[in-house]
Amino acid sequence: MSSGPVSLTIDKGVAHLTLTRPDTRNAISPEIAEALREAVNICAASDDVRCILLTGSGRFFSVGGDIDLFARAGADARTHVFDLAQCFHHAVHGLATMPKPLVTAINGPAAGAGMSLAILGxxxxxxxxxxxxxxxxxxxxTPDGGLSWALPRLVGLRRAQDLILTNRRVDTQEAATIGLVTRVVPDEALAEEAQGLAMQLATGPVGALGTCRRLLAASHTATLPQHLEAEAHAIAASCAGREGREGVAAFMEKRPPDFVGQRNLESISNDDGPPS
Incomplete structure (x- = not known):
């Protein structure tokens, strides 16, 4: 367990990552960026973490970059902002690529870098x-946190151009319609529903889920023959791995599969992924 700008608590396979600077509306300061990077590194390396649940504290998810810092930086703004972006980007990359599923629970407004984090899930x-x-x-x-990379992939280039160039506010109804979010839940139900979903994923075949993440990310740049080859390697490896053997055995025996008891971090990394 850790606290500070970012709280990290690991319970029953779920890593609860919470931005904990409600007094600044969870603005991405150097302190939050560094704490987030450290927490993400812990999650990636820990055998106990099978799913990450990211949210904010207070009334805001995150309002994005710390504009006060930008103003104070003056002539050194280029250096300070670049260093901040690089640190933040380490955390973003880790969240996007680790072989464990990520759920984001958006508890309030998300803007700028906060929007980048929000749509990572x-x-x-x-x-x-x-x-x-x-x-x-x-x-x-201009955008950071991968917003200009992720947004066109989620909502299409035309909508991404509109949202980034005009800065218009997107409410949750539109966000769900255009694919910016998975679904909308009542405010009072968010924490419980997010926890239930994270627990569901954490008890699932995490190695296969991690490989699904990689395949989906690669689908934007691979040709169809390349992707079919990657899928063939991945399904063969997963079928031969611990999760696949347990899943098939459970299906044949008409019982629920026990993926948690069958897996460890080594098998997540080595058994079920396509060749690099």
Whole structure:
């Protein structure tokens, strides 16, 4: 367990990552970026973590970059902002690529880098009162946190151009319609539903889920023959691995599979993935 700008608690396979600076509306400061990077590294390395659940504290998920810091940096802004972005990007990359599923629970408004974090989830649950704003160009800045990479993949280039260039606010109804979030839940139900979903994923075939993450990410750049080859290697490896053997055995024996008892981090890394 850790606390500070980012709280990390690991319970029953779920790593609860919470941005804990409600007084700053969870703005991405150097302290939050570094704490998030450290927490993500722990999650990636820990055998006890099978799913990550990311959310914010207070009324906001995150309003994005710490504009006060940008203002104070003055002539050194280029260096300070670059260092902040690099640190934040280490955390973003880790969350996006580790072979464990990620659920994001959007408890309030998400803007700028906060929006980048929000849409990283494999499954994104949004409280009904939350909303999304790209925000960058409103203060003369450009995206970070992978927003200009992820957004076109989720909602299409035309919508991404609209959202980033105009900074218009997207409410949860539209966010669900265009594919920005997975689904909308009542504010009071968000924590319970997110926890239930994270637990479901944590008790599932995490190695296979991690491979699904990699295959889906690669689908944007691979040709069809390349992707079919990767899928063939992946399903063969998963079928021969511990999870696949347990899943098939459970199906034949008409019982629920026990993926948690069958897996460890080594098998997640080595058994079920396509060749690099």
């Amino acid at each position: 494999d499954i994104v649950l949004a409280a009904a009162s939350s909303h999304f704003t790209a925000a960058y160009t409103a203060v003369g800045l």
